Amino acid sequence: MRTRAVILAGGEGSRLGVLTAKRAKPAMPFAGKYRLIDFVLSNCVNSGLFDIMILTQYRPHSLNEHIGAGRPWDLDRSFTGGLQVYQPYKGRADTDWYAGTADALQQNFTFLMRGNPDLALVLGGDHIYQMNYDPMITFHLEHQADLTIATIRVTLEEAKRMGILATDDNYQVREFVEKPREPPGTLASMGIYVFNMNVLDRLLLEDAKRRDSQHDFGKDIIPRMLQQGLRVFAYPYGGYWVDVGTIASYWQAHMDLLKRPPPLDLNDRSWVIHTKSEERPPVLIQAGAVVKDCLITDGSVIAPGARVERSVLSPGVYVGPEAIVLDSILFTDCSIEAGARVERAIVDKLVTVGHRAQVGRLADGASDLGLTTIGKNTQIPNATVIGRGASVSADITADRFPRAGVADGGRLERKM
Numbered sequence: 001m002r003t004r005a006v007i008l009a010g011g012e013g014s015r016l017g018v019l020t021a022k023r024a025k026p027a028m029p030f031a032g033k034y035r036l037i038d039f040v041l042s043n044c045v046n047s048g049l050f051d052i053m054i055l056t057q058y059r060p061h062s063l064n065e066h067i068g069a070g071r072p073w074d075l076d077r078s079f080t081g082g083l084q085v086y087q088p089y090k091g092r093a094d095t096d097w098y099a100g101t102a103d104a105l106q107q108n109f110t111f112l113m114r115g116n117p118d119l120a121l122v123l124g125g126d127h128i129y130q131m132n133y134d135p136m137i138t139f140h141l142e143h144q145a146d147l148t149i150a151t152i153r154v155t156l157e158e159a160k161r162m163g164i165l166a167t168d169d170n171y172q173v174r175e176f177v178e179k180p181r182e183p184p185g186t187l188a189s190m191g192i193y194v195f196n197m198n199v200l201d202r203l204l205l206e207d208a209k210r211r212d213s214q215h216d217f218g219k220d221i222i223p224r225m226l227q228q229g230l231r232v233f234a235y236p237y238g239g240y241w242v243d244v245g246t247i248a249s250y251w252q253a254h255m256d257l258l259k260r261p262p263p264l265d266l267n268d269r270s271w272v273i274h275t276k277s278e279e280r281p282p283v284l285i286q287a288g289a290v291v292k293d294c295l296i297t298d299g300s301v302i303a304p305g306a307r308v309e310r311s312v313l314s315p316g317v318y319v320g321p322e323a324i325v326l327d328s329i330l331f332t333d334c335s336i337e338a339g340a341r342v343e344r345a346i347v348d349k350l351v352t353v354g355h356r357a358q359v360g361r362l363a364d365g366a367s368d369l370g371l372t373t374i375g376k377n378t379q380i381p382n383a384t385v386i387g388r389g390a391s392v393s394a395d396i397t398a399d400r401f402p403r404a405g406v407a408d409g410g411r412l413e414r415k416m
Contacts, residue, residue, distance in 0.1 A: 003137060003194075004117040005049050007040055008101055009125030010057030010087070015246045018375035019348060021394050024056065026125035027063040028244070029331050029349075031257055031266060032297035032314045035066050036126045036244065038275045041073045046271055047133040049121065050074070051081035053112060055104045060087055072274045086111060100216035106204040113197070120200055122193040122217070128253050129241035130264065130271050131192075136235045140194040146230040147199070147222070149173065150192035152237050159183035161245075163191075163218040165234050173232040178218040187234065190241055193217065199230065240264045247371050251346060254312045254329050258293045278332075280315045289319075303338075314349075328360070337382075344388065345372040354382035354398070362388040362408065369409045 013025025026037040069076040070083035098104040140148040166175035240263040244250040280299030288304040299316040306319045320338040331349040340353045343360040360372040369389030381398040387408035
């Protein structure tokens, strides 16, 4: 049986705020040296799947640059399998912006059918997990399924933003509801599907003709399959999996990596997460610096007297003398100048936090307002205070900051 993997990587990731203003969600940095899409690509090749389509849409530039021809994942192949990237286009037979996950496949179905694969493995491009897909494909064939959905147990609160299933004792799905206000259970879809190709072809054609459809797998295709009596099964997954779709979940997934032991082991040499790496010098931690429970990537410099705890530093981060970084995620080439303090914050690429500036500072007497986010290329002036839970847009220069800084929970947006 020939399987073609399809990675849906066009997500905007709007709940990540300023962090996805200039990149697609699957291109988001993760754990210092990776991008989110590295995990699903690595899962494919580690599972022996080398025939992969990626469907992009929203701001695909950094994602396309990162993926390239797929060499880090051994996907730069000319004849058998390999990696192909597709996005909406204009031509004699135009495509349009994808209306939903099912519509994305329908608009590219001619490419999906090349070589006549028997199965389609449909995957999201923005989840963090390590999974061998081969047992799931075997499960699908053994149960003579038309569709198999990978599932995981979640909390009731998480269930409200996921597809929830009910099954019988043989794992056959009897009920499916997308993002219920009152979840009937906690067995959730991971957004990983194995379809029989002939069934998928018919379903997508039928769905494309329906004006009442949102052209989405969770909202339309799966419920309709159950109505038609097709064989839909739930494949149980027991490992670590997280949809980093919110700022809080994105931050928490990084903090999980710092636990002892971590629930996701990036040091597992039997399941390597491959990525496109930058050529950077080794990490430099100078005398007098204090570093505890951190992930620090090549090219970073920690100056004398600096303190960095429970944080993740991407390539080229500079933490100056006497600066403090706590419980934070710093993207590539950030500069935290002397005496500055960054706490419970996510700071995007090429941001400068000026001398003695404070990011994520909680005002006296205030309650914890969550995480502070700073957009790409922003220059925070010396001694400026950015409050806890505040958000600062990308490309804001030092002269654009108010003297009073940004209050707890406040927003500073770039004026065009």
